[in-house]
Amino acid sequence: MPSPRLNLFAALVLSLAPFSSMAHAADTAVGNLLGSDGTARGTIHVTEAPKGVLLRVEAKGLIPGWHGIHFHEKGDCGAPKFTSAGAHVHATSPVVHGLLNPNANDAGDLPNIFVGTDGAATVEFYSTLVSLNGKDGRPALLDADGSALVIHANPDDYQTQPIGGAGDRVACAVIR
Helix, strand or coil, rough: CCCHHHHHHHHHHHHHHHHHCCCCHHHEEEEEEEEECCEEEEEEEEEEEEEEEEEEEEECCCCCEEEEEEEEEECCCCCCCCCCCCCECCCCCCCCCCCCCCCCCCCCCCCCCEEEEHHHHHHEEECCCEEEECCHHHHHCCCCEEEEEEEEECCCCCCCCCCCCCEEEEEEEEEC
8 A cells, every 4th residue: 555655745746747837936946967977967946835845857868767866965966976965855863765664754755757768757746845945844955055866776666775775876966
């Protein structure tokens, strides 16, 4: 049985996607996705929304298939492995990962993305776990050291610690 947390993500993604173009520029952050070789891999837009953020990802040049994707705690995409982006965004420690984990407190968790045979993906997510500026006690993506969005080589299984088995970091965008 899917967790209520995952069902909430699905419902909110479907219900709020049409409103992404209605946001004001002051409530939006952007980032350029870079591959581990330093090449451009697309763009991201994060828009403050009621009780969360709407994330739009336009990616290219990735290996086809499912990939884990997470908000990471530091606004640093030092290549080639992007480890400078730190761990997932979180408000409490120790961090427990997984959208399907009933004890999860990892605010950086997002559903997987699917990359088509052309190496491209366009997707929108709604996350109730973060905000751009720390609204309503949710971790801020635009805090003093910023944050990043990282795409991983493998899909996230939504349970395994610490990153759901998502593997290497293959693309990264500093959120500004």
